[in-house]
Amino acid sequence: VVVEERPTRTYAFQSKEITMYDVYPNPIQVQAFIDYKLHSESVKAKIMIHNILGKNMGEYELTTSETRVKIEVDDLLPGVYFYTLYLDNNGILTRKLIVRK
Template sequence: MKRYFLLFFLCMILLPLYTEAQVRVLSENIEFSGVIGSSQRKSLIIQNESNQVKDYSLKYLRGNIGSSQNVKICIGDKCYDPKRDISKIKISLKPGEIFTDLYLEFELGITETKGNFDLHFFNSTNVRDVFVIESVYEVFNPRADDTNHKDISIGSAYPNPTNRQAQIDYVVKNPNAVVKISINSFIGNPVAEYQLDPLQKNLVINVSDFNPGVYFYTLFVDNKNIVTKKLVVKK
């Protein structure tokens, strides 16, 4: 009987060490994709699925980040460098709270490359209570065939080919111009159309629902055809 009691007692002590993380990352996989020298900011959403207050600290950042690249973790209006300010990066979550005030800022650097990095957070009262934020990135050279029009400067779609999304960077010089991108299939059937917001700097095209194949996208300024380029969608 004493043996069973001792076993039960030990299980009660060790149980917290083997509980799974009670924070879930609700945001999709974090992807940074852009041209050399650009920077991007992504929003993260996490949820405390327990009925207790949870306090987490950044334990470490792991991955292949180049010397010209820089990552910052922002909590609300305050941003921290995980290499220098790791002791300051802490998050407190109320029971059941969905936390939306967490952001990642990433400077893509000066070299065409791709890679990934992970952020590991842990609960100081239970080393087994952890959650991980995974990020991937891809950096491209500016395209030589970028278009410079009097009303807009616009780059080519990248990555190209793609199977998830393509991005087109642009700067609208004339906010009164009506600028749009029209996408057609290889045989000329209209697929999608996007009007470019002069307050934005890039257009993200989701191609996950496109059939694999060759498409053509055309830049229109005030309904005039400026340039047409090819976009390849792969499986």
Template structure:
């Protein structure tokens, strides 16, 4: 009897929440021995995108630690927490629309080694998808998505 193992993870975004589905294994067996269809999918992870997750790191190395933007989606403002530990001349966040046009550029202050919070006003931005990029000493190191959603 041949057994085929199928491992499938599907991640989808639904109503502001990320749901990861996991299907452990499906075995090609006699119909009477096959797992019931009601066993799958099992919810593996449920993370609300509306909850602040300031401890989720966007980037971390020996010079700087930067959190992901929160809340995401944002309506009036969003924030990024960061801490410099030295060794960098310049750090900034560049916010672009889906066409790649820069809609905001925010320098990260190096004046303190304490955890600092950068606030980005999103109330003046149109609802939609934006991308924010962390740039260190002129090099783009990571880009992530920011959703701006204003109440109707």
């Protein structure tokens, strides 16, 4: 019997447009996930990854047909990054992301 342990999810943000959970695992070695539920098709939602200097390192569009973003860190050096949730091009929430290899 194989038991898959799922991490305890904590809300990062919740509104009428979206429910988003914190990234896991954090720190990241290979890949991480952000679970979400987009409640409206009319809102444009995305997550952007930035380095400590503000340079865009990745962008992920969020859709109502999906509920999870997979973040690959193959191209990122070890260090501190930030991910920001954008709704209709407005930055709503920024959280820290740590990459370890």
